[in-house]
Amino acid sequence: MKFRKDRLRSNLVECFSFLHISFDAGTEIVLYLKQFSDEMKRYSPDISNAEDSIRSRFKDVTESNGINASFSITKNKMWISPDQNLKASVARNRLVSLLVASDNIEFWNNDNACGHSQSTEKYNKLVKTIPFTSDFFFRQLFDTDTSTYTYLLADLNTKEAVIIDPVLEQAKRDAQLVKELGLTLKYALNTHMHADHVTGTGYLKRLLPGTQSVIAKFSGAKADKHLDDNEIVQFGRHKIEAICTPGHTNGCMSFIVHEQGLVFTGDALLIRGCGRTDFQEGSAEKLYSSIHDRIYKLPNNFQVYPAHDYKGQLASTIIEEKTYNPRLTKDKPTFINIMNNLNLAKPRYIDKAIPANRECGLYDIPPDA
Ligand SMILES: N[C@@H](CCC(=O)N[C@@H](CS)C(=O)NCC(=O)O)C(=O)O
Ligand SMILES: [Fe+2]
Known part of the structure; x- marks a missing residue:
């Protein structure tokens, strides 16, 4: 019923x-x-x-x-x-x-x-987010050159940790943090095969032996572990559910930590924006469905943590994006039209990043590791 x-x-x-x-x-x-x-x-x-x-x-x-x-x-x-x-x-x-x-x-x-936009107008956008359990560690990290967010999550009892979307140039910083906190890095996850920076995954595997690289099965990238839709990644007693949210690339996934009310949206849903759809296997139509049919099905008070922000915004919530995202409050044809006419310059590091990330960062990583 x-x-x-x-x-x-x-x-x-x-x-x-x-x-x-x-x-x-x-x-x-x-x-x-x-x-x-x-x-x-x-x-x-x-x-x-x-x-x-x-x-x-x-x-x-x-x-x-x-x-x-x-x-x-x-x-x-x-x-x-x-x-x-x-x-x-x-x-x-x-x-x-x-x-x-x-x-x-x-x-x-x-x-x-x-409906999507008209109904949300009446909501209270200031939601109480779900408090983290006392055994959950969360840290947001940033790479200023490429405006990339990296996230370190851990089980504070078992000390098992995962990192989401590490950046090559910050791998030493991230490895040091993991060591200082006494954590063991189990997985380095990527939300997708990035085009704008080289993943830190390969370097972290060298700096923190035992770390396994993880990416979507549909990404076309090599990794120790490939994820299917709805697959669970576990660290300690904590669980991440990976869901397919294609559109920016075919292999884009969002990572949900249901218990803590968190979703890591990669370059699918950005804060008041979304990933571009004009290269790799970009499809505005797929992205629209991924966001409306998958990400927006999460509770309104779930916190949204994207892979990038270019304006200094750190986080959002599902209800805020439903209400205020200037692209995703539009109907599908308008969204597609917006996305097909962005005319953005190609990312500065695309020619280096895509081949490196296809090997999950193991290609041409610094020799001093
Ligand atoms: N200026 C940046 C652009 C990076 C870029 O295009 N990022 C992609 C994600 S890989 C994107 O979707 N950006 C969304 C936007 O710029 O609105 C660079 O050169 O690195
Ligand atoms: Fe991207």
Whole structure:
């Protein structure tokens, strides 16, 4: 059963009170099913068995996302007890964000708003993002020459780390940071085969032996590990889901850390912009679908971390981009027209970067490693 869409509650906390979920002592969450389903029926009168749907869907969503929670259902209440290590606030945000993200439970508001741009106008864009769990490490790094962001993520208990989109010229800096923090670099991931800089992957493999290079199967680049759509990459207990978001290149992927409410969008979705589609296997049409059908299906409060920013912006959220991205608030034909008429100069390092990145950076790396 599909509930109708509610973009009314983009703010997770608001959404939460709307759902009438509240806490008992400890980590227990009580979902007041009766009130919730009454509320649902108010917005969506055709729902007959709202309670059953909510119960079964909630269970599916938590189980398929690896949340250990026990359920007990009384007449009007569903008691959800997440595993003991989960703080109540984290559990609440996580469950609600998963619920909101799920395909089959969508909410509906009374103004019938469902389209991309017009409906978002009414939302609260200032969303509460999901707090990181206490065992999650996140660091954003920057290469000023190519305006590239690199991200270091780690499990603070096991010390296993991954790096996303490292840059050759910054590999020594990144390796030093990994060592100083006492981390072990498991994977160097690339969101795509970059055209504007040489990846630091190959050099990091030398500087930090044991590191494995990772890129999309469809990238056409060599690597130790090739990712398929929806494949999971694990470091410690943390998980990244890789999803295909082609358009800038065929092999572009976005990396999602569901639990922390993060998505690394590479050069698919940039802050108030997007990757160009005029070289490699660029396709404005594919990019439009990747963003609308994949990235925008994430919860509104997920934080967006791109591979580049040329204006000093560090991060965004799904709802901000849905609302303010000047290209992606346009309809598809207009978007395609914009993208096909950007007339950008080719990236300065393209002739060096593409052959090097096809070897995942192992080509011509500095001899002093
Ligand atoms: N001026 C930069 C341009 C880099 C560039 O074209 N970057 C690509 C990503 S590989 C892009 O999509 N840029 C989006 C934009 O410039 O709006 C350079 O020469 O490196
Ligand atoms: Fe790129």
